[in-house]
Amino acid sequence: MIRLNLTAAPQWLDLAPGLRLHVAPLTTALMVSARADLAIEVLPDTATQEELALAMAKAVARRAVLDWEGVGDDVGNIVPVTPEGIDALLEIWPVFEAFQTKYVARGLILDAEKNVSAPLPTGPSAGATGIARPAHPARAAGASAPTAPQD
DSSP: OOOOTTTTEEEEEEEEEEEEEEEEOOHHHHHHHTTTTTTHSOOOOOOHHHHHHHHHHHHHHHEEEEEEEEEEEEESSSSSOHHHHHHHHHHHHHHHHHIIIIIIIIHHHHHHHTTTTOOOSSSSSTTTOOOOOOSSSSHHHTTOOOOOOOO
């Protein structure tokens, strides 16, 4: 079930102890605008998935972050929200991960929820992965299993 937030009001997002962002709702318009960001358009065709993910996160954040708390310069002075500041903040790995998980992924989860019961390709266990160990150690090494004793 998709749960709609009809208020569409900005919310505070806690990313780390003492760090939180005031963000606009993650809307289709925001995501479409971020995808058209110049920083993404100028990425070379050889850009890695990681480079694309970082560029996209920065593009989304530049549009979504309205205010922040707990962000200061190198001497501890509070700094205002700027596009350059947002980019610098997302260069900090734990902040990037938290933003991806707590903000961007919410939109992706909503996208996945609309595909609640997608059929599996060839039956109920097609999507499952094996977790059991082989029953016989020799079998695990690729050797054939011993034959059953004949009485």
